[in-house]
Amino acid sequence: DTEVTQTPKHLVMGMTNKKSLKCEQHMGHRAMYWYKQKAKKPPELMFVYSYEKLSINESVPSRFSPECPNSSLLNLHLHALQPEDSALYLCASSQEGRGGANTGELFFGEGSRLTVL
Amino acid sequence: GNSVTQMEGPVTLSEEAFLTINCTYTATGYPSLFWYVQYPGEGLQLLLKATKADDKGSNKGFEATYRKETTSFHLEKGSVQVSDSAVYFCALYTGGFKTIFGAGTRLFVKA
Numbered sequence: 001d002t003e004v005t006q007t008p009k010h011l012v013m014g015m016t017n018k019k020s021l022k023c024e025q026h027m028g029h030r031a032m033y034w035y036k037q038k039a040k041k042p043p044e045l046m047f048v049y050s051y052e053k054l055s056i057n058e059s060v061p062s063r064f065s066p067e068c069p070n071s072s073l074l075n076l077h078l079h080a081l082q083p084e085d086s087a088l089y090l091c092a093s094s095q096e097g098r099g100g101a102n103t104g105e106l107f108f109g110e111g112s113r114l115t116v117l
Numbered sequence: 118g119n120s121v122t123q124m125e126g127p128v129t130l131s132e133e134a135f136l137t138i139n140c141t142y143t144a145t146g147y148p149s150l151f152w153y154v155q156y157p158g159e160g161l162q163l164l165l166k167a168t169k170a171d172d173k174g175s176n177k178g179f180e181a182t183y184r185k186e187t188t189s190f191h192l193e194k195g196s197v198q199v200s201d202s203a204v205y206f207c208a209l210y211t212g213g214f215k216t217i218f219g220a221g222t223r224l225f226v227k228a
Contacts, residue, residue, distance in 0.1 A: 004160075031214060042206055042218035043161065056214055090160050094214075104149045104210030108160035 003027050006091050006109035014117050015081060021112045023074040023091030031055075031102055032074040034066060035090040037111070043090055049074060081116045088113050119144045123207050123219035130197055131227050138192040138222045140181075140207035148209040150174075150183050150190040151216075155204045164192075164205070197226045 004025045013019050023032065031050045035043035048056035049068040057066075063085075065077040074091055092106040124139040142148065149168045153161040165174030170185035179194045190207060207219040 006160075033214070040221070040223075042221050045215060048214045050214065092161075102210075102212065102214060104212075104216060105151070105163055105166060106153075106161070106216060108153075108162065110158075110160045 004091055004093055004107050004109035006089075006112050008112055009110065010113050010115075012115045012117065013078065013081065015083075017081075018077070018079045020078065021076040021089055021091075021114075023076075023109055024072055025091075025093045025107070026072055027093060027095070027107065028071075029093035029107070030071060030096045031094045032068060033092040033094070033106070034064075034074070034076050035092060035108075037088040037090055047076075078114070081114075083116050086114055086116045119148070119209060119211060119217045121207050121209055121217050121219035123205075123222050125220075125222070126204075127223040127225055129225045129227065132199055133196045134226075136192070136194040136197045136201075136224070138205055138207075138224070140190045140192065140219060142188050142190065142207075142209050142217075144188075144209055144211055144217075146211045148211045150181070151208040151210065152179070152181055152190070152192050153206045153208060153218075155206065155221075157203070161206065197224070199226045199228050202226045 034046040037043045046060045047066040052068045067075040088111045090111045091109045120143045151166045152164040154164045155161045165176040167174040167183035173182045181192045204221045
């Protein structure tokens with residue numbers, strides 16, 4: 001069983017809809033990530049939060065808006081998406097090591113499969 | 118820049134065959150190396166890792182050794198099962214929250 005929980009597992013939305021993806025972890029990890037994965041490709045980093053502050057935004061279009069309400073929760077708000085945004089969206093977390101260093105080991109959820117019509 | 122190169126797939130094997138998936142890397146500094154596995158319809162799971170040269174990571178019968186001299190981290194398993202059918206990603210991490218993934222190698226195991 002994965003310790004990173006993502007909802008919903010599947011989402012179909014129109015280009016004018018507003019929806020959100022949610023992610024939760026209770027491992028005490030202080031870094032949380034959003035990745036996008038297209039079919040037959042590796043995951044691509046979108047955003048990283050560290051200690052609830054946005055640390056990395058990989059030049060993601062503003063129609064994707066991340067939010068980290070607390071250390072256990074991560075949301076991705078979606079608005080005015082395009083069909084090419086259809087993909088598997090993966091949430092991940094990682095543990096801070098001694099001295100605050102990140103160990104690099106990622107714990108992934110099962111993903112939210114998004115279809116934009 | 119940092120990069121990971123994996124052998125192209127798909128790899129098709131019969132059950133109980135020996136598996137090798139090649140992975141080489143380019144990195145500045147001293148990366149940690151990982152193999153992640155993605156089963157159909159799921160997210161990625163860590164399969165094994167190694168954090169310094171000559172470390173051997175192992176899990177579920179899979180092994181990989183961190184070879185600094187050849188900048189390689191090849192994945193091996195002595196006897197594959199149908200349940201090992203998945204996509205395998207080699208990855209490296211040097212810090213700054215950014216993991217570099219290889220392109221992935223799809224493995225099919227036939228009964």
